[in-house]
Each structure stands twice: as structure tokens, then as C-alpha cells.
Amino acid sequence: MRNRLITLVLCTTLIFCGCSSTEEIVDTNESKIVQQTAETFDSSEIDTIGISMPAAQLERWTNDAELLQSMFEEEGYNVLVSYGDNLIDTQINDINQMIDDGADLLIIAPVDSDSLGPCIKRANENNIPVVAYDRLINHAPTLLAYVSYDNYYIGKLQALYIVDAFDLNNTSNSEPINIEIFAGDSADNNALCFFNAAYEVLSPYVETGKINIISNQKSFYACSIPSWDTDLAKQKMEILLASYYTDNQQLDAVLCANDSIAHGVCDAIDSSYKLDNKIIITGQDGDKVNLQYIKEGKQSMSIYKNLNNEALATVYIVNSFLNGVSTGDDLSAGNDFDFKIRRDTISYVSDNVAITSYLLSPKTITIDNVDDFIIDE
């Protein structure tokens, strides 16, 4: 590993912990921005990029890895790729192996947002900068950058879809709707962002009685599905149906944090729900099965996150860093990007340090535009 110097510029600012909309910043008076720059960082010294993804079992991560690999290879880098099998130890071993195998820069989407601090420290001690990809890494204040979609906005879009579908702002309390909530894996920082944002939208309606959560499962941990697993989501939905939705009790909507969960929920409803009302089901990712479910009317919406753009932005940010070029606040400006991406130095915090984040904007998929997202193979 060749010697390089990463310059840290420290300055104090006001920060919100976790993820938030920028309008809702809480002043902790304690956090700081660590802006990593590359004044003496020679891009010619970076040969090998290590990419560590959480699992090959979930459709999106293999797509992400393939896109990142081909784009970085096109730029002339060697690329190492590993998948954590949704297991923390496997991912830690993979990352350590990539450090030993000569990775010069790491792109990591963690299985568990809380467990990689020591790995990042070891990477940095070996002069290897780390970019958190899609999922934030906690306890890693020296992250070079975080590239993701606007997770807060995604949770909001999912919840607002339910509010609009039932026109809750115009209906009276005499017609409450019954919903259930399925959140993502509690080890994933994104899952908490999606849940908090969605619940913030839904809670006023819960408080005024326009929304009932019959199972009373409304805390993040009660709603969380380990590993975002389709079978576990299906089993849980079957249990909820058998426990609370017998005797003609109607279910109106299920807020599902992503498509692998929505897949299980739709299948459980298909096989075990007795009434024939349409149930609104949300999702995220635009996975193949779910696009089909939207077309068939089983699932109502998904959130599309263009992975090509997320990878493109990552490569651009890495190259900018290595060339010592500042990205500016609006990366779309002056670039060839035909998508929106903004720099955020407030919302994502790791160990009390705001990580420079680059956030893309997602799109909503419904029956009206689903055909635009189905690719013929």
C-alpha cells in the first residue's frame, strides 16, 4: 500500500442525529462536519477498488455491484467484489480480506450499520478511504462520503401514498382505515429512516383515529423484519391475519418498507385474507416480481431508485475526491447527469460527525407508469 495523506478539515455546525428532512434539524450543539479533502491525494496511486455489498440474495445488491464494477473498470481500476450473505461476520472478514488483498479504496453497503466501525478504522490506518454506499455506517466518523437516495423522502412518499389513496384529509373519523406496518431490518440505518419518516406522516391520523393499527405494532422494533426477508414477512402477515383479521375484520393497507417485504405480504394476503376489498400495499426498489404485482393490482406502488445513477454518482464522487475537485452542492449542475443529486452536510451523522452525503431523488411507480420500468429480457 502506497503512502497517502488524507487531510481532515474540522469545523463546528448544528446537526441532527440519524437522518431527517433538512427542514427539521435539531440543534445538538455537539456535532461537527468532517470534510475529507484530497489536496495531497494522488489519484494515480489508487489502483484497486474494493466493493462490499450486504447480500447477493436481494435483487438490488447484485445489480449495484455489477454496475459499480463495470463503471470502475471502465475508469481503469481493478475491482474486488464481495457479498456479506446478510451476515455481519462474513462481511467483516470480506472487508479485512480486501484490505489484505490490496484494496486502495472501499465502497461499502453494510449488513449492520453499527458493526463496521473497527473495520473502517483499520482501513483508514492503512490509508484506505471508505465510502458508505446506500446505507450509512455508524461509528465511522472518518467516512469519505455517503452516497444514497433520500431515505427520509422515500419513507414519506410511501406513507403519503396511503394517506392520498384513502383521501384521509377529507374523510371523517367515522370511516377509519385499518393498516399494518412492516419495517426493514433493524440493523440497517435506512430502515429506521424509512420508518421514522413514514410514521411521522401517519401519526397525526393515528392520533385522531382516522388510522387504526389493529395489531398495535407501531414501534420500529415491533414492525421490523429481519434481513428484509420475504418468507419472514409472509409468515408475519399470515400471523397478523389469523390473529386480528378474522370475523370479517377488514384490512385496508400495509405499509411495507421495500419490495422483498411487500412480496411476502402480497403472497400472504393472496393465500390467507378472506375479504375481497383492495388492500393498498407499498414497496421500494421496483424488483421484477413486484413490478408484475403492481401490474396485476396486488401491490399498489413501489419506489424506483435508479441504481445506474447511484453507481454513476459514486464513481463521480470518488474521482472528484481523488482529483481534489470540489463537487459543489448541486451535482447535477455543470455535469452530464440527467438526474437530480444534491450534497447534504447535515442530515447523516456517524458518531456525532456529519458525513458529507450525496442524495439522489427517487420516483414513485404505480399502475400508471409501471410499464416504463418493466424491461423485456
Ligand code: BGC
Ligand atoms: C435499501 C433498499 C433495500 C433494502 C433491502 C435498504 O438499505 O435502501 O433499497 O430494499 O436495504 O436490501
